[in-house]
Amino acid sequence: MSKALPTRADNYSQWYQDLVVKADLAENSAVRGCMVIKPYGYAIWEKMQAILDKMFKDTGHSNAYFPLFIPKSFFAKEASHVEGFAKECAVVTHYRLKNDGKGGIMVDPDAKLEEELIVRPTSETIIWNTYRGWIESYRDLPLLINQWANVVRWEMRTRLFLRTAEFLWQEGHTAHATAEEAIEETRRMLDVYSEFAEKTLAIPVLKGVKTANERFAGALDTYCIEALMQDGKALQAGTSHFLGQNFAKAFDVQFTNREGKKEFVWATSWGVSTRLMGALIMAHSDDQGLVLPPKLAPTQVVIVPIYKGDDQLKLITATVDKIITELKAKNISVKYDDRDTHKPGWKFSEYELKGIPVRIAIGPRDLENGTVEVARRDTKEKSVMQLTDLSIKIEHLLEQIQDNIYRRASDFRETHTFKADSYDEFKAKLDEGGFVMAHWDGTTETELKIKDETKATIRCIPINNKQESGKCIYTGNPSTQRVVFARSY
Amino acid sequence: MSKALPTRADNYSQWYQDLVVKADLAENSAVRGCMVIKPYGYAIWEKMQAILDKMFKDTGHSNAYFPLFIPKSFFAKEASHVEGFAKECAVVTHYRLKNDGKGGIMVDPDAKLEEELIVRPTSETIIWNTYRGWIESYRDLPLLINQWANVVRWEMRTRLFLRTAEFLWQEGHTAHATAEEAIEETRRMLDVYSEFAEKTLAIPVLKGVKTANERFAGALDTYCIEALMQDGKALQAGTSHFLGQNFAKAFDVQFTNREGKKEFVWATSWGVSTRLMGALIMAHSDDQGLVLPPKLAPTQVVIVPIYKGDDQLKLITATVDKIITELKAKNISVKYDDRDTHKPGWKFSEYELKGIPVRIAIGPRDLENGTVEVARRDTKEKSVMQLTDLSIKIEHLLEQIQDNIYRRASDFRETHTFKADSYDEFKAKLDEGGFVMAHWDGTTETELKIKDETKATIRCIPINNKQESGKCIYTGNPSTQRVVFARSY
Numbered sequence: 001m002s003k004a005l006p007t008r009a010d011n012y013s014q015w016y017q018d019l020v021v022k023a024d025l026a027e028n029s030a031v032r033g034c035m036v037i038k039p040y041g042y043a044i045w046e047k048m049q050a051i052l053d054k055m056f057k058d059t060g061h062s063n064a065y066f067p068l069f070i071p072k073s074f075f076a077k078e079a080s081h082v083e084g085f086a087k088e089c090a091v092v093t094h095y096r097l098k099n100d101g102k103g104g105i106m107v108d109p110d111a112k113l114e115e116e117l118i119v120r121p122t123s124e125t126i127i128w129n130t131y132r133g134w135i136e137s138y139r140d141l142p143l144l145i146n147q148w149a150n151v152v153r154w155e156m157r158t159r160l161f162l163r164t165a166e167f168l169w170q171e172g173h174t175a176h177a178t179a180e181e182a183i184e185e186t187r188r189m190l191d192v193y194s195e196f197a198e199k200t201l202a203i204p205v206l207k208g209v210k211t212a213n214e215r216f217a218g219a220l221d222t223y224c225i226e227a228l229m230q231d232g233k234a235l236q237a238g239t240s241h242f243l244g245q246n247f248a249k250a251f252d253v254q255f256t257n258r259e260g261k262k263e264f265v266w267a268t269s270w271g272v273s274t275r276l277m278g279a280l281i282m283a284h285s286d287d288q289g290l291v292l293p294p295k296l297a298p299t300q301v302v303i304v305p306i307y308k309g310d311d312q313l314k315l316i317t318a319t320v321d322k323i324i325t326e327l328k329a330k331n332i333s334v335k336y337d338d339r340d341t342h343k344p345g346w347k348f349s350e351y352e353l354k355g356i357p358v359r360i361a362i363g364p365r366d367l368e369n370g371t372v373e374v375a376r377r378d379t380k381e382k383s384v385m386q387l388t389d390l391s392i393k394i395e396h397l398l399e400q401i402q403d404n405i406y407r408r409a410s411d412f413r414e415t416h417t418f419k420a421d422s423y424d425e426f427k428a429k430l431d432e433g434g435f436v437m438a439h440w441d442g443t444t445e446t447e448l449k450i451k452d453e454t455k456a457t458i459r460c461i462p463i464n465n466k467q468e469s470g471k472c473i474y475t476g477n478p479s480t481q482r483v484v485f486a487r488s489y
Numbered sequence: 490m491s492k493a494l495p496t497r498a499d500n501y502s503q504w505y506q507d508l509v510v511k512a513d514l515a516e517n518s519a520v521r522g523c524m525v526i527k528p529y530g531y532a533i534w535e536k537m538q539a540i541l542d543k544m545f546k547d548t549g550h551s552n553a554y555f556p557l558f559i560p561k562s563f564f565a566k567e568a569s570h571v572e573g574f575a576k577e578c579a580v581v582t583h584y585r586l587k588n589d590g591k592g593g594i595m596v597d598p599d600a601k602l603e604e605e606l607i608v609r610p611t612s613e614t615i616i617w618n619t620y621r622g623w624i625e626s627y628r629d630l631p632l633l634i635n636q637w638a639n640v641v642r643w644e645m646r647t648r649l650f651l652r653t654a655e656f657l658w659q660e661g662h663t664a665h666a667t668a669e670e671a672i673e674e675t676r677r678m679l680d681v682y683s684e685f686a687e688k689t690l691a692i693p694v695l696k697g698v699k700t701a702n703e704r705f706a707g708a709l710d711t712y713c714i715e716a717l718m719q720d721g722k723a724l725q726a727g728t729s730h731f732l733g734q735n736f737a738k739a740f741d742v743q744f745t746n747r748e749g750k751k752e753f754v755w756a757t758s759w760g761v762s763t764r765l766m767g768a769l770i771m772a773h774s775d776d777q778g779l780v781l782p783p784k785l786a787p788t789q790v791v792i793v794p795i796y797k798g799d800d801q802l803k804l805i806t807a808t809v810d811k812i813i814t815e816l817k818a819k820n821i822s823v824k825y826d827d828r829d830t831h832k833p834g835w836k837f838s839e840y841e842l843k844g845i846p847v848r849i850a851i852g853p854r855d856l857e858n859g860t861v862e863v864a865r866r867d868t869k870e871k872s873v874m875q876l877t878d879l880s881i882k883i884e885h886l887l888e889q890i891q892d893n894i895y896r897r898a899s900d901f902r903e904t905h906t907f908k909a910d911s912y913d914e915f916k917a918k919l920d921e922g923g924f925v926m927a928h929w930d931g932t933t934e935t936e937l938k939i940k941d942e943t944k945a946t947i948r949c950i951p952i953n954n955k956q957e958s959g960k961c962i963y964t965g966n967p968s969t970q971r972v973v974f975a976r977s978y
Binding site: 037062065071072087088096097126132149341 | 516518525526527528532535562564565581593595596615616622642655
């Protein structure tokens with residue numbers, strides 16, 4: 001291990017960037033804005049995928065795969081979609097290379113595409129163009145499809161996991177016979193996301209709806225889950241859109257209803273991405289490194305032997321082998337690090353950096369006493385445990401850690417959620433960092449002025465928001481509810 | 490269901506294309522050469538992925554993710570790689586769209602990339618450029634990494650699954666300290682592929698090595714598995730390449746060995762793709778539709794009630810519920826089709842088309858007798874089975890079907906593998922369809938002439954090939970072994 005991380009207090013942004021690289025999660029690539037997701041980072045992403053994929057299937061969805069490329073003209077078909085989106089895109093214009101006669105290669109000018117292709121920034125257009133052929137009658141509905149894919153948005157300022165030119169995500173695209181059903185689906189998937197965030201990522205989230213200004217281009221309503229990071233900034237962790245009949249109309253997708261009449265189909269789309277990796281890291285980790293919730297840790301328990309000489313190691317290993325067998329029988333993933341190339345202290349730091357939830361150390365005295373030393377990553381507490389029923393104790397400990405990480409993040413959010421009743425108070429609270437609940441007059445104009453002056457945006461209008469009369473902190477105009485402001489990623 | 494499939498005998502090629510579409514596996518998209526993989530097709534691909542992924546992990550590999558885009562200059566770095574590859578590629582030249590002022594959008598001419606980016610046709614270059622930062626000493630080796638990804642090769646003549654502009658695949662890229670280790674890895678992954686083909690796809694494959702002419706661009710040796718389709722054409726189902734130090738030298742990837750000296754790293758790469766879907770379909774299916782091996786069937790058993798009126802249906806459903814519970818307890822995937830919108834005959838045809846391995850029909854008389862009618866898809870045999878221990882019988886039946894499909898494909902291959910000792914005989918056997926084992930003088934010149942005159946290529950030189958002296962069927966020059974020729978996909 002090279003030099004230590006900066007502390008969060010000193011330089012949060014640098015702490016994050018360094019942590020992502022040092023913990024072997026990801027790194028920048030030779031291609032501007034594109035990241036390489038390293039094996040350790042990808043193993044965490046795979047766990048997220050597996051859990052989400054099961055939740056999608058349990059709610060009736062199937063996976064499919066649609067083309068990476070989208071004809072340029074498709075984007076122009078849904079007016080608000082192209083207006084609000086699809087500008088910073090990777091554009092394919094040619095389909096062949098040739099030797100340049102100087103030992104290199106060049107793009108063949110004769111191989112120009114008739115119509116340029118856009119590398120998908122999102123797939124509503126190509127998917128709704130396809131659905132036209134799949135939907136004829138109400139019997140074909142609902143159509144509940146999800147895609148796991150890579151997408152590209154040519155972001156100018158990128159940051160590993162949080163904002164990259166290429167990222168991995170899933171995008172659900174569903175088709176329904178009625179608006180009610182589509183809205184129900186939109187809300188169902190929002191609930192799936194919030195359950196995943198809270199139970200798996202151990203991150204509490206606000207569920208809400210976006211203002212018109214923050215809505216997805218082409219949506220009638222955008223629902224979101226918003227999480228709070230340790231620097232007091234918000235992070236949008238997932239969105240679920242009610243698209244109305246916009247894409248069905250743009251791509252002429254109609255169905256024959258039970259009365260034999262043609263109607264346009266109702267749509268939703270919803271997605272989460274590798275951005276969740278950023279949320280996971282920023283919500284829980286500390287100055288020593290990652291803190292991973294056990295449900296997502298590729299290795300949940302690491303065992304480090306403390307020994308002098310091969311004879312001691314052999315005796316320790318014999319006991320460790322039994323521990324490993326017991327832990328594996330409980331589906332606990334465990335690694336035994338008996339490398340002689342590194343000292344125990346080095347290993348302890350390394351596994352703290354990597355966020356392994358539980359570390360077990362075992363030395364000759366432990367063998368005599370029938371004990372091990374167990375250290376938990378979240379609190380750094382150590383305890384001595386008897387070998388008897390160790391796997392049961394570890395299983396409980398992992399559950400406790402999962403709960404504790406969530407509770408800690410909840411406590412943080414609670415102490416960083418403020419009410420503000422004046423613009424001065426509002427700005428002061430924003431500077432402290434956190435969610436600020438304030439009255440707003442409901443206009444995009446005010447929203448944009450506040451954003452311009454404070455860099456804060458309305459993260460959402462919470463679902464089942466408390467209604468109370470008040471005055472807009474900016475204009476003083478009447479308001480019926482507080483909305484959630486924050487600076488954000 | 491619309492009109493029936495063409496028969497294989499009448500028009501094999503049309504039979505294949507129609508089957509892929511009618512069985513809801515895939516379809517052509519609005520983007521030339523790119524396919525949409527529909528939910529049913531994708532569910533089969535997901536099963537393949539899950540099984541292969543476990544095999545890769547069991548042999549020590551981890552997944553990671555590398556950028557979709559590769560700087561153009563990277564391709565020129567490994568001379569033979571660019572020479573033999575990377576010509577028909579999608580090229581990204583711009584990164585922004587803008588409104589064209591006429592309600593449409595256009596590519597922003599001001600947003601031209603300094604260096605064009607190639608949509609990956611394969612990832613050796615970007616990965617080896619990355620490995621330079623990951624490998625310092627022998628302690629970092631071997632590096633055993635796999636990537637699941639989409640790739641693009643701008644094929645002019647495309648066919649669903651078999652040859653598409655975009656396809657899905659996995660690509661393993663490993664780095665080793667010695668040539669021996671790298672060769673061992675190349676062979677190990679070839680064995681993984683052949684085991685997967687035979688045990689899971691139920692397709693017998695020849696394991697062999699490619700001739701210099703058919704080698705992967707940049708490889709020292711390309712190993713492959715070759716399968717035989719029902720029309721007597723060969724299909725390359727997977728490749729594993731020993732890349733020597735070519736990419737390490739091109740991207741300057743050196744490691745310090747145990748003696749403290751710098752050496753270039755040894756490489757392998759290996760991959761299989763959604764092409765396997767094509768192999769699966771063409772190897773087993775018949776004129777009525779798909780025949781899926783039970784290990785890959787998304788639904789292994791379908792149950793169809795035969796009834797008049799709701800009372801009968803209720804009684805049948807009560808029994809079916811018990812059957813379903815028993816089958817699920819054995820991890821058998823089962824679907825109960827009690828829709829009243831379609832007749833049993835329609836359902837039978839539909840599930841034959843979809844290749845569901847086992848169909849259970851149950852009517853009032855079955856209820857009285859405590860029986861069901863069981864039809865297997867592979868042989869179309871029907872039998873009456875007692876309900877007692879039905880799930881055990883079905884479990885055995887699924888195993889029998891898996892074995893039978895494999896045996897049938899093996900028998901086909903056996904009866905379609907010929908020896909030819911003269912060029913006339915060779916051509917006659919090629920016209921019959923199948924693998925033709927013939928002597929060849931070992932020169933690329935002869936190989937290309939034979940290909941030119943007969944459209945047959947050398948599929949491989951089998952591993953542990955029998956050595957025997959003979960004369961080249963084309964030139965009469967001496968030869969020490971027969972090689973495997975065939976026309977191919």
